Amino acid sequence: VEGQDGGRMEKLQQLMAHYEPNDPESIQKSFARHLEYSLACTRFSFTMQDAYRAAGLVLRDRLLESLNDTNTWYREQDVKRGYYLSAEYLIGRHMQNAIANLDLEQPFKEAFEDLGMKLEDLFGEEADPALGNGGLGRLAACFLDSMATLSLPCWGYGIRYSYGMFKQGIKDGRQIEEPDFWIGDGCPFEIPRPDVTYPVRFYGKVEEAHENGQKVSRWVGGEIVQAMAYDNPIPGFDTYNTNNLRLWRACPSEEFDLDAFSSAQFQDAITQRRKAEDLSAVLYPNDATYAGKELRLRQQYFFVSASLQDLLREFIKRPNFKWEELPQKVAVQMNDTHPTIAVAEMMRLLVDVQKLDWDRAWELTRQCLNYTNHTVMPEALEKWPVEMMERMLPRHLQIIYHINGIWIQKLLQRWGDGPIIAALSIVEEGDVKKIRMGHLAIIGSNKINGVAAIHTEIIKKETFPEFYKWCCDNGEHNKIVNMTNGVTPRRWVHCANPALSEIFTEYLGSQEWLTDMTKLKVMLDYKEDPKLHDKWMAMKKGCKAKLADWLKSTMDLEIDQDALIDIQIKRIHEYKRQLMNILFVIHRYLELKKKSPGERAAVQKRVVLIGGKAASAYVNAKIIIKLINNVAKVINNDPDTKQYLKCAFVPNYCVSAAQVMIPASDISEHISTAGTEASGTSNMKFVMNGGLIVGTMDGANIEIREECGPETMFIFGCQENEVAGISARAQEGHYPIDSRLQAVFDEIRNGKFAGQAEPEAQAEFESIVSRLCNARAAGTWDGDKYLVIYDFPSFIDAQARVDQTYKNKSQWCKLSIQAAASMAQFSTDRTMREYAKVIWGIEPARRPVDEEMQARK
Ligand code: C3B
Incomplete structure (x- = not known):
């Protein structure tokens, strides 16, 4: 509608001149109004899903104000x-992130608690x-x-x-x-x-x-x-x-x-x-x-x-x-x-x-x-x-x-x-x-x-x-340039791990680290401080408890919260080598079986969680999922070992699952064959949350190691420049198999994880093993392209170093703090600044704060 009919513009301008107020009571009013007028519920009868939607609309009102004004600002400038x-x-x-970024955490919490609702329950309603x-x-x-x-x-x-x-x-x-x-x-x-x-x-x-x-x-x-x-x-x-x-x-x-x-x-x-x-x-x-x-x-x-x-x-x-x-x-x-x-x-x-x-x-x-x-x-x-x-x-x-x-x-x-x-x-x-x-x-x-x-x-x-x-x-x-990836600390630390966010804010005296992660360096001064260690370990414990609750409710899995939590979550791909991970789990299981009950008690307890989706047409990836599940079934039901080693495939890995899993990890696996993973980004999320990496010299692992110190990472495997030579020799048949891996292969071939009960799975598992061992199949090589066999012994060594280091809790805690505090490079704030400067030639255009916004703060 154009024109100035009857002073319409002035009138509307007056009516709409003010932003929605952000105090708890106004949020409640806005919530009740949306519940009744936008969703046609009544205040006497609504579900948690309705409450989530109404709360979402409360946020949307505020987002819209800001979106429109930001756009006007960009245009004017x-x-x-x-x-x-x-x-x-x-x-x-969206919801938790929007509340945090709009600086509404306190009033929202008050508003909803006063109405008898927990924010986490609202968040849980969102698809x-x-x-x-x-x-x-x-x-x-x-x-x-x-x-x-x-x-x-x-x-x-x-x-x-x-x-x-x-x-x-x-x-x-x-x-x-x-x-x-x-x-x-x-x-x-x-x-x-x-x-x-x-x-x-x-x-x-x-x-x-x-x-x-x-x-x-x-x-x-x-x-x-x-x-x-x-x-x-x-x-x-x-x-x-x-x-x-x-x-x-x-x-x-x-x-x-x-x-x-x-x-x-x-x-x-x-x-x-x-x-x-x-x-x-x-x-x-x-x-x-x-x-x-x-x-x-x-x-x-x-x-x-x-x-x-x-x-x-x-x-x-x-x-x-x-x-x-x-x-x-x-x-x-x-x-x-x-x-x-x-x-x-x-x-x-x-x-x-x-x-x-x-x-x-x-x-x-x-x-x-x-x-x-x-x-x-x-x-x-x-x-x-x-x-x-x-x-x-x-x-x-x-x-x-x-x-x-x-x-x-x-x-x-x-x-x-x-x-x-x-x-x-x-x-x-x-x-x-x-x-x-x-x-x-x-x-x-x-x-x-x-x-x-x-x-x-x-x-x-x-x-x-x-x-x-x-x-x-x-x-x-300079036409081809490097822009190392990153992750946002708002979602991956502040929202996913509020307890850690609180520790950082407490030690730094402000939330500034959330927009400038270099500030976290201050934490390094306290990396050996027992007080911080107590808080840090309590934080990890809390995250593990949350993970345990979540695993119990989503897949009815019970885990020992005192165990070392070892996670690999990413798309299932041969180059990412979930296969090597599960072969190692089998190896660990076989070693445990060999031990006397007394000896077993001395072994570090571990929970190995693997999650990720396979492309629907990716046959090998799907077999790997099946193998993980079958191995888990054997191990978790073996009364000799189940106290010491648990393994599970966590279904339906997605962003919200990551937000629960990542903060709880002690170690995570980033074990792609050198030269195959472009960067990886979950590696960054894990370390920001105080988890340490078991990884190869690949993708961003290399840069993370440089920033955090080699002592914070369990590196293994061949280097990128060795891959071609190793593959060539493998094709000619010079490809020895470590006896410990051979034992794992034998166990698979003997039917331990499928056998006569599941002939189809047995055939699939055997085919995977024989392909790995295949020196040269007619014409094109379809053998161990991702060098699982070659890297396996050093993978075992790296895992042994993990167990050894984990024994000393304060040493572990120190490494965890050191690594988490050294991750400034891997904030997408740094990445985006680089793109803006080097590639786009774009400058920030910060909306100025007017008095009303100031007053609202
Ligand atoms: C991924 C790569 O596999 C990762 O190494 C990388 O960290 C991310 O991209 C982000 O750069 N990737 C993907 O998820 N999908 C593709 N089609 C190609 C790469």
Whole structure:
């Protein structure tokens, strides 16, 4: 509604001039109002779920105020904006985090306790939004938290999947996948924006035409889907800025063919339109692999197109905008290859829609876009069949060919013809011609980055060596940069481990460490202080008690809270070597069995927890889950050993499970073959919570060790530069098996963990063992690719060092404090500052505090 009719603006301005008050009573009032008027419950009859929803709406009111004002501020300041494009966001539950970041912990607690409700019970009612697979999606969520906390004017863009990551059940020891319709009851934190929609076209054809004497291309026909925005406010901690995660939902196109109403085609028309909604229906449950499915490319293009249209609209809305300002006002980050169709889409929007000439458009595109690589697994670098792209995105294929043509010309001029040209081409020749999205991303990007120091070096030398050569030849040594990952201390310390947060705040005299973790160095002065030790151990004990309660209620598992808690939680992957972990558990069990009851009592008690989801089509990963479950069953039921060793597969690992498990760990396993885990981020969370790492010299382990000191980590296994040699020798048959591992293999082959009772599982377990031992299978090597056999003896040694060190409780406590206090590098605040400075050129734009906000504090 426009205009100044009857002083409407002034009136509304007066009515709305004040923020919602934040004292406990006002929160209660707001709660009661939402309960009755938004949810249509009565104050006499509502469930805990209703209470959660009403509390969520109370928070949403406050988030909205801040989101709107932050946006106005960014616009007024005309700041450069950052846009994070990611197909995944593993955001986890909102409520506790929102309360903390809005600085409402005290009044909320008072308000609800006064009404006879515990906040934790409210938190427990929230579905855990799992719009991501694993580390990459969780990293994106931590980034959002830090961008807001640093007051960086950055938004996230993604897909509002109706079904997130599947729920993992375990039946007869095997993974079963159940749909996760997380949005079923609605999410009180999101804001549907029916007014923010964009058309996204698929299929159709390209027509050549002439406009003003210029040859132009028009993409016509096909089908159009509407992308509708759902906003998820992301509040910063200790700032008045609130950013936005804008997720797109696919809706049927608005034009409705009215003629069809009277015809028999009506049903068809409806069916067609409903099909549009399938686009954003489900998250692909693949982690570090890609399925090559058409729907997946459709999802990618869908959210990329809507996001770029949206950010360009914001850019164009600025008074007197000029195209050459685009790189001064916009930086885009492409999270892995998933959104890299953005390179072609940006070109299409600039050339076909905005009518810029090609060269100018290309300059702008290349200056605005950036690409992060998250894995060295070649199977994760997406490649789309040319045939598929030609059908679905015909104009984009033309654009990609054009980009490639110019690129190849440049290469030929520089180096002449040779194999390097084919290696660098965006188009992969072969039986099925494919578009290499990684190459498109690199060519179309300003900066490319890896996610840990070792990973960035591997990208340069092994993943994209030819590109690196090109960059160096061009004097662009800094085109590929390292941005070591991080995690947000707000969620992973403050929310997940309130007792630890209190200790830090007490010793530092303020909460400043939550925005500046270097402050925690002060704790090092107390690392040998018995008083701190008492508090620290009490904190761990409390976390273990919480874990024990949770395991009891979710899976009816009882654990000894005095045992050493050993955790491995992450996606199930051969390279992450959960297999090696469970083989070690078997070894430990066999050793215990050999001992007399008296000797056993001297052994360190351990509880080994393993959790994680396997991609639904990943056969070997699923067998590993089955093996873990079967081993657990034997060990936990053996009266000789069950007091000393317990093992369990914890089903349905997710963000909220991590928040309970991580604080309780004494050690955690980050045991990937050297050179395979790009970074890892749970390693950081564990150490921040005072857990120590058993790990290989891989990913971020290396940097964590540098920061915290080698004495805080139990390192084992071969180094990255040894892997190739060891593999080569293994293939030639020079691959000895340690006798202790041989004993484990024998036990498996003898049927201890499946046997005649489960012939299918027995065959699967045997096949896993024989593959490990396989020197050379016909042609391609399918043996112990991840060097489980090679690293096993040193893994045993590392575990023995763990037991030995753990005996001395005050020594352990000291190491735990030392490590936790040395983790400043691994806050995503540091990571985001680096991206902002080195890649994006974006400055913080902190909203000023006015008197009213000050008074509210
Ligand atoms: C992961 C990597 O496997 C981790 O090492 C890394 O810490 C995170 O990304 C974040 O950078 N990853 C993932 O979860 N999914 C992919 N498709 C690729 C990498």
